[in-house]
Amino acid sequence: MPKAIKKLAVLTSGGDSPGMNAAIRSVVRTCAYHNIECLGVYRGYEGLIEGDFKPMDARSVKGIINKGGTILKSARSKEFRTVEGRQKAFKQVVDADIDGLVVVGGDGSFTGALIFNQEFDFPVMGIPGTIDNDIYGTSHTLGFDTALNTVVDAIDKIRDTASSHNRLFFVEVMGRDVGHIALNVGVAGGAEEILIPEEDLGLDRLVESLNRSRTSGKTSSIVIVAEGDKIGKNIFELKDYVDENMEGYDVRVSVLGHMQRGGAPSCFDRVLASRMGVKAVESLLDGETNYMVGLLDNKMELTPLDKAIKGKSKINLELLRVSDIMST
Numbered sequence: 001m002p003k004a005i006k007k008l009a010v011l012t013s014g015g016d017s018p019g020m021n022a023a024i025r026s027v028v029r030t031c032a033y034h035n036i037e038c039l040g041v042y043r044g045y046e047g048l049i050e051g052d053f054k055p056m057d058a059r060s061v062k063g064i065i066n067k068g069g070t071i072l073k074s075a076r077s078k079e080f081r082t083v084e085g086r087q088k089a090f091k092q093v094v095d096a097d098i099d100g101l102v103v104v105g106g107d108g109s110f111t112g113a114l115i116f117n118q119e120f121d122f123p124v125m126g127i128p129g130t131i132d133n134d135i136y137g138t139s140h141t142l143g144f145d146t147a148l149n150t151v152v153d154a155i156d157k158i159r160d161t162a163s164s165h166n167r168l169f170f171v172e173v174m175g176r177d178v179g180h181i182a183l184n185v186g187v188a189g190g191a192e193e194i195l196i197p198e199e200d201l202g203l204d205r206l207v208e209s210l211n212r213s214r215t216s217g218k219t220s221s222i223v224i225v226a227e228g229d230k231i232g233k234n235i236f237e238l239k240d241y242v243d244e245n246m247e248g249y250d251v252r253v254s255v256l257g258h259m260q261r262g263g264a265p266s267c268f269d270r271v272l273a274s275r276m277g278v279k280a281v282e283s284l285l286d287g288e289t290n291y292m293v294g295l296l297d298n299k300m301e302l303t304p305l306d307k308a309i310k311g312k313s314k315i316n317l318e319l320l321r322v323s324d325i326m327s328t
């Protein structure tokens with residue numbers, strides 16, 4: 001029989017994403033609903049090692065559902081990657097009578113949670129919080145939808161200046177390993193081309209495609225480039241190549257950077273975070289451990305953490321085709 005859960009802790013880890021606060025709120029209030037104590041852990045695994053905990057009740061999470069970032073702060077902890085660091089963290093959770101841990105973060109944070117469980121048989125549950133949407137076992141990670149809206153808003157603004165000056169803009173968006181953000185904002189923002197890590201268009205074909213657009217009467221263009229795109233060494237090299245091999249455009253680069261992580265979470269992310277928090281706490285109360293909660297077919301489902309970590313989230317290639325047709 002697993003130990004009855006009387007007190008849970010929640011932490012946010014890795015890169016922050018909009019919706020993390022809404023998830024904290026949901027975890028805390030679900031605990032309150034079930035008469036379970038809840039502790040907030042500051043600065044992810046760093047705070048777990050140091051015992052930087054704060055008791056949280058339903059009122060302590062008021063006014064945060066609409067806030068970006070994370071009130072608990074996030075961190076990347078080198079020490080938690082060591083056995084000694086995790087032993088310190090385990091001593092802290094034992095001393096504080098914590099019976100289970102909800103980890104809001106990406107695959108790195110889940111790896112840490114899984115190892116912690118394997119070493120100390122300590123119940124853990126993951127909530128996927130990352131704007132990249134690169135986690136297997138959920139159609140949407142927390143923050144992805146907000147990031148899409150933020151980026152589309154930026155592209156709309158860039159388009160205004162691009163069309164006023166006959167400019168070709170390369171816009172870099174986040175996505176080191178996956179092109180989810182690029183694909184979606186490319187379609188929604190009416191991009192000419194979308195360059196993603198999963199597909200190598202090649203420099204010549206890129207120039208060919210841009211020339212085709214130009215001869216079809218377009219006077220400005222936007223190309224969305226995911227950070228991890230493999231065509232050039234980086235977006236500035238792409239610009240130089242196109243500058244040298246194409247005439248008639250004034251080529252510019254815009255790197256959107258960290259603004260993509262910020263801002264108030266969208267309605268979608270707030271609802272998703274609320275659902276995930278409830279599912280995470282109630283699953284731990286049901287004696288489940290080592291799972292990530294996710295959205296699949298609009299239902300809350302559990303995926304084993306090791307699968308969520310190792311599995312590949314697949315991009316929707318239909319979107320590439322839609323984009324090709326739309327840029328005709």
Ligand code: ATP
Binds near residue numbers: 079
């Ligand atoms: P993002 O997707 O934003 O990068 P993430 O959760 O993948 O989020 P990471 O920096 O990879 O971010 O991981 C967050 C933290 O999880 C690390 O700083 C570390 O403390 C812990 N962690 C990651 N991998 C391991 C591991 N192999 N063993 C123990 N802890 C780990």
